[in-house]
Amino acid sequence: MSKTTYIEAGRRALAEEMTRDPMVWAVGEDLGRGGVFGQYKGLVEQFGPDRISDAPISEACIMGAAVGAAMAGTRPVVEMRFADFALCATDELVNQAAKARYMFGGQARVPLVVRQPMGIWRSSAAQHSQSLEAWYAHIPGLVVVAPSTPADNLGLLKSSIRCDDPVVYLEHKNLWPLEGDVPEGEHLVPLGKADTVREGRDLTIVTWSAQRFTCVEAAEALAQEGVEAEIIDLRTLWPWDRDQVLSSVEKTRRLLVVQEAVSVAGFGAEIAASVAEALHPLLAAPVKRLGAPRVPVSYAPTLENQVRVTAEAIVAAAKSQLTPAAA
Amino acid sequence: MNASAAAPSRGSNLDLPRLQEAYHLMQRIRSFEELAVDAQKEGLVLGAIHPSIGQEAVAVGVCAQLREDDLLLSTHRGHGHTLAKGADPLAMMRELFGRQGGTCGGKGGSMHIADFEVGMLGANGVVSANIPIAAGAAHAIKLRDEDRIVACFFGDGAINRGPFLEGLNWAKVFNLPVLFICEDNAFSATTRTSSMTAGAGAAARARSLDIPAEEVDGNDLLEVEAVAKQAVESIRAGGGPRLLHCHTYRMTGHTAADLAAYRPQEEVEERRKTDPIQRVARLLRDAGVAEAELDRLAADARAELEQAYQVAKDSPWPDETQAFADVQDVGDPRERAF
């Protein structure tokens, strides 16, 4: 084990996979100078400008070209700069990448990874802060991954690059400097496998991406009051680890879903509904979701903070599930 | 037109066997389209089809310059391109009928026909979307250091979508081996494209990006062949992308169901005189090929396609489990379906 940042873990994952497989290459705006956040620092020196390729500001073509390049035998890693800009490439991702294998009757494989830095990052405002994972989880053909720790960013990015399906890979911008323990050797995290961050008997909190850490903070506060929350970080949203979530809720009989995204029609709704469908007679309290209100993200901190799910809100929601009135 | 200098002089040194082969292929495409239109009336073709009747010289003239391992990206009006690239008409007919043994196992239909065996990486139901994909396939060829090229067909309407600009720019800045073919049939669905297009069209737009472009009479097989041959040679030699702007005319409505009442019948009759198949027939006749031989080639094409029609019609539907196959490797596609 050694300490590594989330951003460096992603860089290491790409470098390892590019070393292992000469067909892996990365393409996106400004990659030759290390990428906007420095996620690609030093890679052009190591692999050259053909494999760490700059791109014009042509999100649709970056994605569309990646589809063609994937169908023609390479494994592109596409950088979208901000998740928000991937919307310029929606047709290419949703109608082309996600559909090619199916509509061509299995003749095509589209092994590409779309890196989309997501989430609220202080004062980035409405067009650089979104969490749109639910859009992609809705699309047959796509895999959706949202790592939260350096070790997971290493192991999941490597698994995503090796996956033959198109993968939407959502890194949270606020996590770039986060440090954590990362294994020294080959480290792969399987797609579709959740991580139980903390065990507890009283309720299950299901979360992903940066909210994992807010949930941990809340669970520590709850523990002070004798409430033991189990936290599950899904890590992969499609396919999500249904078995792990259901067996946890079977034990705790309470579910709270915590997401940074807008709660309305967010991915949390899928978890909540699935658990309610499967376990309703067992539940000691109604399932509950926490997420952003249905407003765009603001610029001024006082306004931006209005959409954040805080540890206090999580604590309050958890407690409401534990009071007899809620049962 | 720019290309006339490149076209071989008529009649003198015609490669007759090759021309007869091209004539036969054009007749096969025509028969495929005519039978597909009939089949739709019979209720055998289930979704929309976009016939390429009248545009056969573009598909045949361009694809004849390609190798089997070259790649092709096509459009919603792609039957001709696909046949010209070497796909099996029976598998295509089955696909139109949604049957087992279709090129895509009955999962795609006309607008998603693909045959990777012959390098045909897909028609596309989204106008212009195949252009970046073609650029990307060419990008892969370059990264893999292969000497294949990519041919990408699109309509005159496609040049008004952003992916046209993005894809051409991409192909140029990365110097990729791709031939863009704008198959200009004067219409974007029911709209005359000229009424919705600023400037002089595909070739002019390509030249503004320093992509060499030629305008040709797309109903003149020899002209298409000659210009496409030069372009393909240059691209294969590493010369970067090129564009052919082929002027042709859509003899049918936009779809098989469209009566095209929005255009004058005189215009259609005028254009019928430039039918690309009849023009090749005239060349062959002038070169001494007997009428009986022309009839034989046409009848042979028709018989092959009628046979395909019959076999496709009697082919079984896909097994229902196929609805859940080939979605993705990761995750159970049946999850929460019911």
Ligand SMILES: Cc1ncc(C[n+]2csc(CCOP(=O)(O)OP(=O)(O)O)c2C)c(N)n1
């Ligand atoms: C993005 C998109 N917009 C609209 C359509 C509907 N549509 C299908 S074909 C077509 C006309 C395309 O014209 P052109 O590119 O000239 O091709 P042609 O049909 O003439 O071969 C339209 C509008 C579509 N398939 N995709």
Ligand SMILES: [Mg+2]
């Ligand atoms: Mg047209």
